[in-house]
Amino acid sequence: MKGIQGTSSKTYRQIMGNGIRYEVPKFQRDYTWEAEQWDDLWQDIQLLFQNKEEENEHYMGYLVLQTTNNKNFIIIDGQQRLTTLAILILSILKCLKDLIDRDVDVDRNRQRIDNLRNSYIGYIDPVTLISSTKLKLNRNSDRYYSQYLTLLGDLPTRNINISEKHMKDCFSWFYEKNSKAFDTGEKLAEFIDKLVDRLSFTVIEVTDQLNAFKVFETLNSRGVQLSSSDLLKNYLFSVVDETQPHSSEIEELESMWSGLVGKLGENKVEEYLRYFWNSRNAIVRKNELFKTIKRSIVDKKNVFSLVRDLRDTVDLYLAIQDPNDEFWQNRQDIKKALGKLKLFQIRQAYSLLIAGYKNLDIDSFSKLLKSIVIISFRYNIIGGLNPNEQENVYNDTTLKIVKNRQLDIRNFQNIYIDNQSFENDFSTKQFRDTSRNHKILKYIFSKIERYKYQNEIDFESDFYTIEHILPKSADENWGDFRRDEIDRSIFRIGNLTLLEKKFNQEADILSYSQKKFYYEKSSCGITKSIIEYYDVWNEDKISSRQKELAKCAKSIWTIQELES
Numbered sequence: 001m002k003g004i005q006g007t008s009s010k011t012y013r014q015i016m017g018n019g020i021r022y023e024v025p026k027f028q029r030d031y032t033w034e035a036e037q038w039d040d041l042w043q044d045i046q047l048l049f050q051n052k053e054e055e056n057e058h059y060m061g062y063l064v065l066q067t068t069n070n071k072n073f074i075i076i077d078g079q080q081r082l083t084t085l086a087i088l089i090l091s092i093l094k095c096l097k098d099l100i101d102r103d104v105d106v107d108r109n110r111q112r113i114d115n116l117r118n119s120y121i122g123y124i125d126p127v128t129l130i131s132s133t134k135l136k137l138n139r140n141s142d143r144y145y146s147q148y149l150t151l152l153g154d155l156p157t158r159n160i161n162i163s164e165k166h167m168k169d170c171f172s173w174f175y176e177k178n179s180k181a182f183d184t185g186e187k188l189a190e191f192i193d194k195l196v197d198r199l200s201f202t203v204i205e206v207t208d209q210l211n212a213f214k215v216f217e218t219l220n221s222r223g224v225q226l227s228s229s230d231l232l233k234n235y236l237f238s239v240v241d242e243t244q245p246h247s248s249e250i251e252e253l254e255s256m257w258s259g260l261v262g263k264l265g266e267n268k269v270e271e272y273l274r275y276f277w278n279s280r281n282a283i284v285r286k287n288e289l290f291k292t293i294k295r296s297i298v299d300k301k302n303v304f305s306l307v308r309d310l311r312d313t314v315d316l317y318l319a320i321q322d323p324n325d326e327f328w329q330n331r332q333d334i335k336k337a338l339g340k341l342k343l344f345q346i347r348q349a350y351s352l353l354i355a356g357y358k359n360l361d362i363d364s365f366s367k368l369l370k371s372i373v374i375i376s377f378r379y380n381i382i383g384g385l386n387p388n389e390q391e392n393v394y395n396d397t398t399l400k401i402v403k404n405r406q407l408d409i410r411n412f413q414n415i416y417i418d419n420q421s422f423e424n425d426f427s428t429k430q431f432r433d434t435s436r437n438h439k440i441l442k443y444i445f446s447k448i449e450r451y452k453y454q455n456e457i458d459f460e461s462d463f464y465t466i467e468h469i470l471p472k473s474a475d476e477n478w479g480d481f482r483r484d485e486i487d488r489s490i491f492r493i494g495n496l497t498l499l500e501k502k503f504n505q506e507a508d509i510l511s512y513s514q515k516k517f518y519y520e521k522s523s524c525g526i527t528k529s530i531i532e533y534y535d536v537w538n539e540d541k542i543s544s545r546q547k548e549l550a551k552c553a554k555s556i557w558t559i560q561e562l563e564s
Helices: 035-050 079-101 106-121 142-149 162-181 185-198 209-221 228-241 247-264 266-278 286-296 300-320 332-344 350-359 362-382 387-404 409-415 419-428 435-453 483-489 501-507 512-521 525-533 539-556
Strands: 006-011 021-023 058-066 072-077 122-124 131-133 199-206 464-468 496-500
Touching: 006 185, 035 058, 035 079, 035 162, 035 185, 058 079, 058 209, 072 079, 072 209, 072 228, 079 106, 079 142, 079 162, 079 185, 106 122, 106 185, 142 162, 162 185, 185 199, 199 209, 209 228, 209 286, 228 247, 228 266, 228 286, 228 300, 247 266, 247 300, 266 286, 266 300, 266 350, 300 350, 332 362, 332 435, 350 362, 350 387, 362 387, 362 409, 362 419, 387 409, 419 539, 435 464, 435 496, 435 525, 435 539, 464 501, 483 539, 496 501, 496 512, 496 525, 501 512, 512 525
Parallel strands: 021 072, 058 199
Antiparallel strands: 006 199, 058 072, 122 131, 464 496
């Protein structure tokens, strides 16, 4: 994998080998695991020991580590798991200390504490009682971990932050479990000695943050969700930290970043950052984002400006995805258009819409939005074309809007599918049977119903459903269709129509002549017209009807400024 220094499978014992030190970046997220995660780990451990096979192991997932010397590692991803395992071992040491306090096998238990501590926790100076830990946590967690948890003394409960409370509760939780599970020092030590060989990780080592980000991109594309926002945050905060800032500056930055994460969720920050960045800059693809940020954000002023702008724009970004957001409470036209983009699942226009809202008057923004809906319907929904070219055009338009504060619809000419191509695409289009396609089809037919019969139908209502005239379960005994014609015809737009739910249920798989009774009773003009124009139903009739619907569509989804 490009950008990786080394990949290996290691046990926890191997990971915590002699002389190795791990550090959580100063500004990476705090320790957040709670009882649900502790219990999941504990249950997995119990299963390990119920299985008597020595080769049995539990896979703990990926560790992404940054190093230049293979002795000191920065934890890019995996700190929650490594911190939890360290606290689990500390709870075992506390159980051993209790036995010593009760004068049980004192010398041997003291030796067990020393061996386990040196192997997995770190060294404590016997004179100063200052610990040199194998694991150094972030700025909000390390003091409590190194000064209280590792010394096995009384744990403060007042004036502690959230991260410290999570660690204290984790320690207490595992301490209670281990106290009940093991009654001798020998059993406690044996438990750890076996456990460290049965927990395995995939360890990925990189040499710098840029390579680490490439790892995140690669693994995320394979469905392994890693905390790439932590890496972005740590870079931005480290730029500020190099200036030896006043504590209030870091607190303000932390507050703004926490606000972003609170609104977006940890895994959505990077996605938002890209849309934000492209709303004011030349387009940056996902795998180039981190490199671009490192090249562009180089001092404290840059960082604060970026994070403040991110904070001030996040509500707009979320509102663009939510037609019911209070942003749009007085603009039904905008709400409806955003609802259609949400139905179409169009994300390529987010950066353009951010720029449009910030730089255009509200009526021009509404016009921009409606144009994007029509373009998306022609280009994405019916045409099914590659969105990359579309995103390039949107970015070009974005930069012109930012520069000129004006909207020129002609910028969209290259991605506005011409009438002939659109009509041809519509005439052959099929929609497979999915819940999303069901909603899109109701939207299409409701628009045609309004255009041809001036009949308003709410496509979001459950009153109407999509009727397959040739039923989905049809065989050669249904009407004048061969098997190959059935396969080609069932999901074509020409074979579909709007029908009241109660009539649809009754019509079901009836013959075409029997279905006519229900079509006649329908309040939909587009459905009643079927029996007026088609005495029988076959593949030729489906094609003929779909071509007529395509002519309507060409007139409905149109932008006059782009018509040649």
